Amino acid sequence: MPILDESQHKIVSDAVAEAELTTSGEIVPVLTQASDHYSDIALFWAAAVSFTVMSLFAALPRPFMDLWDRLAGGWEHVWTTGETASMTIALGLVSFVAMWLIQLIPAVRFALVPGPVKSQRVRDRAIRNFKVGADGRTHGRTGVLLYLSMREHRAEIVADEPIHEKVEPEVWGEAMADMLDEIRKGCIAEGIAAGVRDVGQVLSPHFPRRDDDVNELPDRLIEL
Secondary structure, three states: OOOOOHHHHHHHHHHHHHHOOOEOOEEEEEEEOOOOOOHHHHHHHHHHHHHHHHHHHHHOHHHHHHHHHHHOOOOOOOOOHHHHHHHHHHHHHHHHHHHHHHOOOHHHHHHOOOHHHHHHHHHHHHHHHHHHHOOOOOOOOOEEEEEEEOOOOEEEEEEOHHHHHHOOHHHHHHHHHHHHHHHHOOOHHHHHHHHHHHHHHHHHHHOEOOOOOOOOOOOOOEEO
């Protein structure tokens, strides 16, 4: 299901067209719901919970055994080594599956992903999308990708090497700040548009628009 409707896409497309009036740079805004499924992180948490439960049973078996006996009818019995081993495995499997199922709820899964992991995955995904959609595809290599990942609440700006040589990474901070200020208000399209305009202002002094400039990349928002 699209994140933005047609009118919101137009807000961003118009901002890209406006920003590129003064620069030979090509700005590509990309919006995605999430940059990764984080299945490996979910697997880690399921395994960690399973191991913890089995360790607790190994360290304090009696409460578990007494509970099981009560649930089984209230009669105590002497647990054999085989029964104890089976209970350990069963507790591990049940806790693993339960933790995995809980993480099928997106809000829970993303809450359990460490912040640095989210940041790195978003950065990696932004770079991959840049290499596919903009890297080296413009005359003079003046492509810039503005990437926004909603679930992680993170954004990235990735630019071609000639731009990196002239624009310090810190300069993109204002574009990020203006974009995120609007997005925090729930104005996603307006936020992306603000970021696009700021990127255009950064590019204009270093890469002014030429008389023979050709629009090499589409002036539109890409939703993944």
